[in-house]
Amino acid sequence: MIPGGFPEAEHRARLAACQRAMAEAGLEALLLTTEPELRYLSGFLTRFWESPTRPWFLVVPVSGDPVAVIPSIGVALMARGWIRDIRSWRSPDYRDDGIGLLAETLRECTGPRAAIGLPSGPETHLRMPMDSYHRLATSLGARRLTGDGGLLRRLRMVKSGAEIERIATACAIAGRAFAEVPALVRPGLSLAEVFRRFQIEGLRQGADWVPYLAGAAAPGGYADVISPATEAPLRAGDVLMLDTGLVHAGYFCDFDRNFSLGSPAPEVARAHARLVEATRAGAEAARPGATVADLFHAMDRIVTGGAGGSDAGRLGHGLGMQLTEAPSLIPEDHTVLEPGMVLTLEPGIALPGGKLMVHEEDIVITETGMCWLTSPAAPEIVQIPA
Amino acid sequence: MIPGGFPEAEHRARLAACQRAMAEAGLEALLLTTEPELRYLSGFLTRFWESPTRPWFLVVPVSGDPVAVIPSIGVALMARGWIRDIRSWRSPDYRDDGIGLLAETLRECTGPRAAIGLPSGPETHLRMPMDSYHRLATSLGARRLTGDGGLLRRLRMVKSGAEIERIATACAIAGRAFAEVPALVRPGLSLAEVFRRFQIEGLRQGADWVPYLAGAAAPGGYADVISPATEAPLRAGDVLMLDTGLVHAGYFCDFDRNFSLGSPAPEVARAHARLVEATRAGAEAARPGATVADLFHAMDRIVTGGAGGSDAGRLGHGLGMQLTEAPSLIPEDHTVLEPGMVLTLEPGIALPGGKLMVHEEDIVITETGMCWLTSPAAPEIVQIPA
Numbered sequence: 058m059i060p061g062g063f064p065e066a067e068h069r070a071r072l073a074a075c076q077r078a079m080a081e082a083g084l085e086a087l088l089l090t091t092e093p094e095l096r097y098l099s100g101f102l103t104r105f106w107e108s109p110t111r112p113w114f115l116v117v118p119v120s121g122d123p124v125a126v127i128p129s130i131g132v133a134l135m136a137r138g139w140i141r142d143i144r145s146w147r148s149p150d151y152r153d154d155g156i157g158l159l160a161e162t163l164r165e166c167t168g169p170r171a172a173i174g175l176p177s178g179p180e181t182h183l184r185m186p187m188d189s190y191h192r193l194a195t196s197l198g199a200r201r202l203t204g205d206g207g208l209l210r211r212l213r214m215v216k217s218g219a220e221i222e223r224i225a226t227a228c229a230i231a232g233r234a235f236a237e238v239p240a241l242v243r244p245g246l247s248l249a250e251v252f253r254r255f256q257i258e259g260l261r262q263g264a265d266w267v268p269y270l271a272g273a274a275a276p277g278g279y280a281d282v283i284s285p286a287t288e289a290p291l292r293a294g295d296v297l298m299l300d301t302g303l304v305h306a307g308y309f310c311d312f313d314r315n316f317s318l319g320s321p322a323p324e325v326a327r328a329h330a331r332l333v334e335a336t337r338a339g340a341e342a343a344r345p346g347a348t349v350a351d352l353f354h355a356m357d358r359i360v361t362g363g364a365g366g367s368d369a370g371r372l373g374h375g376l377g378m379q380l381t382e383a384p385s386l387i388p389e390d391h392t393v394l395e396p397g398m399v400l401t402l403e404p405g406i407a408l409p410g411g412k413l414m415v416h417e418e419d420i421v422i423t424e425t426g427m428c429w430l431t432s433p434a435a436p437e438i439v440q441i442p443a
Numbered sequence: 444m445i446p447g448g449f450p451e452a453e454h455r456a457r458l459a460a461c462q463r464a465m466a467e468a469g470l471e472a473l474l475l476t477t478e479p480e481l482r483y484l485s486g487f488l489t490r491f492w493e494s495p496t497r498p499w500f501l502v503v504p505v506s507g508d509p510v511a512v513i514p515s516i517g518v519a520l521m522a523r524g525w526i527r528d529i530r531s532w533r534s535p536d537y538r539d540d541g542i543g544l545l546a547e548t549l550r551e552c553t554g555p556r557a558a559i560g561l562p563s564g565p566e567t568h569l570r571m572p573m574d575s576y577h578r579l580a581t582s583l584g585a586r587r588l589t590g591d592g593g594l595l596r597r598l599r600m601v602k603s604g605a606e607i608e609r610i611a612t613a614c615a616i617a618g619r620a621f622a623e624v625p626a627l628v629r630p631g632l633s634l635a636e637v638f639r640r641f642q643i644e645g646l647r648q649g650a651d652w653v654p655y656l657a658g659a660a661a662p663g664g665y666a667d668v669i670s671p672a673t674e675a676p677l678r679a680g681d682v683l684m685l686d687t688g689l690v691h692a693g694y695f696c697d698f699d700r701n702f703s704l705g706s707p708a709p710e711v712a713r714a715h716a717r718l719v720e721a722t723r724a725g726a727e728a729a730r731p732g733a734t735v736a737d738l739f740h741a742m743d744r745i746v747t748g749g750a751g752g753s754d755a756g757r758l759g760h761g762l763g764m765q766l767t768e769a770p771s772l773i774p775e776d777h778t779v780l781e782p783g784m785v786l787t788l789e790p791g792i793a794l795p796g797g798k799l800m801v802h803e804e805d806i807v808i809t810e811t812g813m814c815w816l817t818s819p820a821a822p823e824i825v826q827i828p829a
Contacts, residue, residue, distance in 0.1 A: 060673045105669035107655040107688060108767040109566045110760065129754035133667040147756045149565055149771045177574050179535055180495045186567045188590055204574055253646045256653075260639045260646075265671070267642075267652065269493040281519040283491035285651070287446045302493060368515035370533045374496065381494040385535045 058137060061307045062100025063219055065139040071212065072098055072123065078208040079119045085171035086163060087117040087205060090184040093378040094176055097213060098123055100138045102307045104266070105131070111148040112185045114159050115140075118166040126159045156189050160196040170199050177204030180383060210383045214375055215397040221421050221430075223308035224376060224399055227264070228419050228430040231301050234258040235314045244293050244318055244443045248274050249286040251297070259303045269302030269311070269380050277322055278412030282369070282405075293319040293443035296414065302380040309380050311401050312417040312431050319443035325414070328406045330436040332416035335359040335404035339373070339386075340420055343400070343427040349390040356386075356404045369415070373403040376419060398422040399430065444523060447693045448486030449605055451525040457484055457598065458509065464594040465505045471557035472549060473503040473591060476570040479764040480562055483599060484509055486524045488693045490652070491517070497534040498571045500545050501526075504552040512545045542575050546582040556585050563590030566769060596769045600761055601783040607807050607816075609694035610762060610785055613650070614805050614816040617687050620644040621700045630679050630704055630829045634660050634672040637683070645689045655688030655697070655766050663708055664798030668755070668791075679705040679829035682800065688766040695766050697787050698803040698817050705829035711800070714792045716822040718802035721745040721790035725759070725772075726806055729786070729813040735776040742772075742790045755801070759789040762805060784808040785816065 058064070075098065079087060089095050092106040095115045114126040125140050128148035135143050144162060146155050163173060175183060183190060194202055216224070234255060241254045251274070256267045272286065273279035274297040282300065291297065300313035315329055335356040342355035356372045357363055365388060366372065375382035376399045384392045386400070403417040419430040444450070461484065465473060475481050478492040481501045492499075500512040511526050514534035521529050530548060532541050549559060561569060569576060580588055602610070620641060627640045637660070642653045658672065659665035660683040668686065677683065686699035701715055721742040728741035742758045743749055751774065752758065761768035762785045770778045772786070789803040805816040 060671045102671055103669045104655055104657055104671065109568070109765055110767045110771065111756070128756060130756055131669060132754070134670050137670075147752070147754060149756055149773060151565060151771075151773075151775050154565065175573060178572060179537060179540065181572045182495070182568065182570050183573055184568050186564060187561055187569055188563050249651070252651070253649075257643050257646050260643050263639075265635070265638070266656070268654070269490055270652065271490055283489045283517060284520050284523075285446045285488055285490065366533070368518070368533060370497070370514060370516055370535055379493075379495055381496045385496065385537075387535060387537075389537050 059100045059102055059134060061102035062138050067217060067219055068098060068100055068139055072117070074212055075117060075209070076119055078212065079174065082174065082206050082208055083172055084174040084205065085119050085167040087174045087209070088163065088202070089115040089117065089176065091182065094209060096307065096378060099125060099135065099140050101135055103134060112155055112189065114155065116162050116166055124162050124166065126155060126162050128155070154189060156193050156196070160193055163197060163200065167200060172201050172203050174205035175202055176209045178207040178210055179385070213377065214383050214392070215395050216377055216399050217397065220308060220377060221397065221399060223306045224310060224419070225430050227303060227305040227308055227310035228312070230262045230264050230305060231259060231303050231310045231312065232432050233262040235299070238299065238314065238316060239439065239441045242291065242297065242316070242441050245290050247288045247290050248272070249288055251291065252286040255299055255301070259301065263305065264303040265305055267301065267303045270299065272297070272299040275412070277325060277410065278328070278408035278414050280412060282415055291318055296325055297441070298415065300417065307378060309376060309378070310419060311376050311380050312419050313415060314434060315414060315416065315438055317438045317440050320440065321438050324408060326438060328408055328414045329416070329438040331359060332404050332406055332414060333434055333436045336402045336416060336418045336433065339402040340427055340429070343394060343420060343422060345394055345396055345422060345424065347394050349384045349386055349392045349394065350388050352400070352402065353386045353388055356402065360404045360406045367405050367407065369405050373401045375399060376401050394422045396422050396424050445486045445488055445520060447488035448524050453603060453605055454484060454486055454525055458503070460598055461503060461595070462505055464598065465560065468560065468592050468594055469558055470560040470591065471505050471553040473560045473595070474549065474588070475501040475503065475562065477568065480595060482693065482764060485511060485521065485526050487521055489520060498541055498575065500541065502548050502552055510548050510552065512541060512548050514541070540575060542579050542582070546579055549583060549586065553586060558587050558589050560591035561588055562595045564593040564596055565771070599763065600769050600778070601781055602763055602785050603783065606694060606763060607783065607785060609692045610696060610805070611816050613689060613691040613694055613696035614698070616648045616650050616691060617645060617689050617696045617698065618818050619648040624685065624700065624702060625825065625827045628677065628683065628702070628827050631676050633674045633676050634658070635674050637677065638672040641685055641687070645687065649691065650689040651691055653687065653689045656685065658683070658685040661798070663711060663796065664714070664794035664800050666798060668801055677704055682711055683827070684801065686803065693764060695762060695764070696805060697762050697766050698805050699801060700820060701800060701802065701824055703824045703826050706826065707824050710794060712824060714794055714800045715802070715824040717745060718790050718792055718800060719820055719822045722788040722802060722804045722819065725788040726813055726815070729780060729806055729808060731780055731782055731808060731810065733780050735770045735772055735778045735780065736774050738786070738788065739772045739774055742788065746790045746792045753791050753793065755791050759787040761785065762787050780808045782808050782810050
């Protein structure tokens with residue numbers, strides 16, 4: 058088995074569901090090119106995707122097993138998994154970086170007028186040079202590269218028990234790291250040093266790696282939630298926010314915690330309590346049959362009085378092999394909640410002076426409602442002695 | 444200034460070179476969509492790219508300043524940099540995720556029959572949904588989206604002094620972490636635990652984060668260099684290899700070190716010495732006017748006797764804002780070396796039983812030759828008491 062993969066039965070169940078959806082959509086094959094897409098069906102887990110150099114392909118026929126068309130550097134790892142048909146070339150190859158082999162495979166797996174699906178819709182992209190894409194399209198004859206109608210997006214939204222277990226473990230690891238923050242942080246430390254200490258703590262608590270950490274520290278709330286850390290020292294009165302996506306066995310958590318250095322200003326204390334109230338309202342609305350938009354509105358009523366959100370653009374999202382996945386908690390997302398969907402609840406609240414605070418928890422939809430994957434924060438913001 | 448950005452003068456120098464190349468190529472604008480492309484010209488550094496949800500665009504006209512067309516969540520950070528024209532929308536938007544605003548901007552910046560360049564060639568991709576791309580293409584009238592002829596790839600290959608300084612710092616941090624490995628590792632620890640300890644050490648030594656760590660541990664060499672770590676315990680006689688890309692101020696190092704748990708087998712000791720000899724031969728061949736292919740051949744002669752490489756596909760690559768960048772050290776890459784190019788020298792050697800060993804160092808081309816950015820390894824493999 059590929060380390061971090063799943064038993065063959067899990068990948069076969071995913072494949073069967075995928076092929077049913079492909080048949081309904083009239084697709085004779087899917088062509089997958091990105092890390093989570095390949096991993097979803099093959100179990101191929103490696104940090105080597107950090108290198109943008111080599112293209113990787115998985116061809117999924119509407120019946121029969123997938124074919125991996127990959128650089129030779131990856132064959133040994135792929136061969137540890139359940140995919141038996143592995144075709145490779147020595148990449149990088151400036152004349153033909155796998156496109157000839159890929160086209161041959163697609164021609165073999167499909168009829169002469171086949172529709173071949175590429176993942177399409179929000180959050181997708183095609184991970185290959187555009188010149189390769191155009192060359193591929195012309196070498197397929199009357200076959201047509203088209204969108205997959207979002208079928209892979211819909212399948213990936215509902216997690217299996219084994220996937221949920223991994224996300225829950227990632228959440229527990231981050232929870233233990235957040236619990237150590239008051240012991241790791243004091244006024245005078247730079248935010249950059251706090252970031253280092255928090256990442257070290259995440260690893261100590263068992264994370265495989267820490268792909269994502271954002272945050273901020275400023276008095277009375279922060280201006281921004283995506284900036285990198287600076288060398289500016291933390292000061293009494295600051296609100297410190299840390300938002301992490303750390304990985305266990307290929308699955309992310311994604312949540313944050315706020316801290317007050319010393320006693321919080323009254324408006325900060327109120328904002329924090331309001332944010333916690335909003336996540337609880339989101340959780341109460343979360344059950345099979347409700348929609349993603351319902352969760353948005355349940356939280357938006359509390360943080361904006363129903364004004365319809367903020368510049369962040371959404372109040373939460375899906376979570377799994379990626380830090381953020383479908384769906385998006387926006388008024389326009391009418392996806393009906395199903396057991397197995399893993400979501401973040403992520404309300405934000407505006408504060409005086411153009412500042413804001415955000416709060417985030419992770420949940421899973423169950424047969425009867427929801428379960429917290431994080432230990433939800435208390436309304437009172439945690440204080441760090443200052 | 445954006446934390447981790449550069450002074451405006453540096454970005455303006457990059458822009459001027461870019462616009463000269465665009466004029467030569469007959470491009471009225473460039474459209475950039477990926478993290479390193481945007482950052483190269485704007486200085487926009489954030490780990491938020493870990494989220495695949497939102498598209499980000501930078502429009503670079505052939506004269507005048509770039510225009511950022513970005514989700515509203517990023518405006519506060521972008522506004523700390525030197526780009527003044529920032530246009531935004533609230534993303535995610537399922538009806539139009541920035542494409543209308545982007546098309547309007549491109550129409551404003553170019554004539555009605557303009558050629559608009561997208562980065563093309565090896566290691567590029569377009570970071571937006573394909574449906575958005577097709578919608579964009581049709582909304583541009585007679586304007587044409589085309590390849591950039593690799594101009595951005597060529598510009599990014601030559602680093603400025605400020606960039607080289609950051610890469611050198613990242614190398615020094617990783618070097619200090621590697622020096623601690625014998626104190627961190629002992630037989631009986633799992634490779635997964637070794638990975639955690641090494642990442643912690645990288646952070647302790649000053650890394651901002653550790654996006655990449657691969658490695659292996661096995662007797663007499665390893666089968667693979669991209670697999671994730673497992674819970675299998677290290678044993679006396681294992682060769683342990685750790686290959687890291689850690690980040691300082693937005694720039695990577697990328698090199699590895701091999702260790703022997705206890706005395707190395709004679710073939711392991713010989714292979715290590717040969718790998719070190721190969722990197723030295725590569726370094727001796729490295730000077731302005733030589734080609735990338737020359738470096739390949741200088742190393743390949745030593746590791747395969749001139750057979751032409753291995754399944755890894757290349758013997759090194761460029762390095763900078765990404766773990767791997769252009770060029771690729773392959774026989775077909777005839778790029779002429781110039782001062783400021785940062786490269787890895789990464790020979791691999793086959794061992795009995797289908798095993799291999801790899802070794803990697805980082806260098807920069809200077810006016811007269813090259814400088815090591817790493818402290819090159821000695822021929823004798825480092826032993827860890829076992």
